[in-house]
Amino acid sequence: MNKNETPEEVRRWFSRAIQRLWPVALGSISLRKSPCIRENCSACQSGVGHSSYALAGYRGEQRFSIYVPDELAPDIQRAVENGRQLQELMKEAGLRYVRARKSERRSKSRQ
Ligand SMILES: [Zn+2]
Structure with a gap:
């Protein structure tokens, strides 16, 4: 994980990471x-x-x-697992976004 990523880099990382997360569902x-x-x-x-x-x-x-229906259960189970992963990614995205905005702010004030 890059320590000094820009908000744009965080956005690109997030877009890539969620691309493989389909289907999604929340619940159990x-x-x-x-x-x-x-x-x-x-x-x-x-x-x-x-x-x-x-x-x-x-x-x-x-x-x-x-x-x-029984035959759909494995797919729905996968959607629930993807949903949990998506929530984790959103938590990480928030942290990385805040860090990126803060380092952007620091480098601007140095100019
Ligand atoms: Zn019966």
Whole structure:
């Protein structure tokens, strides 16, 4: 990591870093028990029941949960992992941007 990078260099680093981060999602994906509509369902009667994946999280104060078909679960899991990485990148970008603006300010006051 370059100690004296410019704000423009930080911008270019960030743009490159987020390019590989797609798809993205915030929240968590987990298996949940889902209700069954069938009558006399053997899975329900045996107590096994049915489970399906869901993506859950918060939108402001509001909790959301959306059904995820089994075959999409690995992709959505990847989106959640990318989302976490994106948050980490944003934290790093903020720190590097502040440092870059400060060193820019110092070099201007020296002129
Ligand atoms: Zn059932």
